[in-house]
Amino acid sequence: MTARVGLAALAATIAPGSLLAIPADYAGPAIAATLALIRQGTGGLRLVTAPTAGLQADLLIGAGLVAEIETAGISLGEWGSAERFRAAVAAGLTVRDATCPALHAGFQAAEKGVPFLPLRGVLGSDLLKVRPDWRVIDNPLADAPDPILLVPAIRPDVALFHAALADSAGNVWIGLRRELATLAHAARRTLVTVEALHPGNLLDDPLRAPGVLPHLYVDQVAVVQGGAWPLPFPGVEGDEDALARYAEASRDAAAFTHLIGAWLDGRD
Template identity: 70%
Template structure:
């Protein structure tokens, strides 16, 4: 049997694997947003990304949108949490320069789960009666075929990202990635055509052979590349590894109120 390839790469090489116009899936702020990789993408000049959030986003989406790198977003919400509105997202929507596909958290999770399961859609009830259905012609309401009673149900189509990008705690050199309880990241990796991950540390061994970590590990066959980037979510917190830099986040929230303020701060972060 030939040896398994080493999937470790540098941050710039990982960012180079995401072409312009990709359908790029990113996690919520609590799920490990790859901020360092996003800045590397912007240094490279990526354009016309189509973002899909799993299921919301904050700083990561606002950065990419403010830099002009995003043409479209499908999301259940973009905000900076306790630091307020995502001003560049809001400005782009108001100006009509960003196309938005409004969604809900359950609908996005259902779309990723459908792709991971290899089926064209999953049924969902919770958005029946919502005005979202008027704006999402791709969400189809049908009669439940398993009953003769009136029982409408919504079919949410599978979401197949070109690339999933997120940050995690550990990976080994084979590309196995430990995400612990963040099982939605496993679904994201299974749904995406390619998955790229930045990590806090490289595990010396095989994570799938570790009985304490195997159950929380995404197998290497779903992962294309991993890059060692300690603190890869900064200035956002990352689950016991990196505390939030509240001063930096507050500064971003204030600077991003205007495009000029955002541009000046972004230039500083990209330097």
């Protein structure tokens, strides 16, 4: 049975140095849990994004909690560059460049319990010069030379995301965001914050059941209304003023620290 815990208790189970998988800004980043990690000072994190990230990654990096990141891109989207990420890269943050298909392939390999998955799209790119762990072999099933890329499985220690609903058994409704199911299948542990509890069994609802992540893939759930704030979430409007203030403050380390201090204190 999935454990239902408070937000601080959920964040406290993420150990320093964990390989932490987080989703893109459009797929339910657990921002409240991220602030809890910052409050607890959980450092040395190795982030891997599915397949990109924005505010969540920038917050953790700006707080000095990230040792390295593997990603296809970090951006605040319409709000501009992720300035704390940019500053950290300039200061020497280890970045493992990837592509969206390569990251999805890595998670899918772990999900399937295989050591790698083949991929073609990266062949011929400069990425191969900086990713010695990606191997190019000759397709063993081809009758003529046919190079193919092998992307190693990515098995996160923890997958962390925000979703709309969970039920008493710990089943979580993720809707259309099937990449969250892949993360949960790939990760050793999955921690989820949700907007609300569903009174029945989500798997008994024929309309919701296709979008349900079963409880056997979920370790802990915390109910956190507005858990993706200030980002928009299905059914919840984003706080554009807060995002604009963040984008501006993140350009300066001192202003970033002041703003995040306010967020940690529950002040906007």
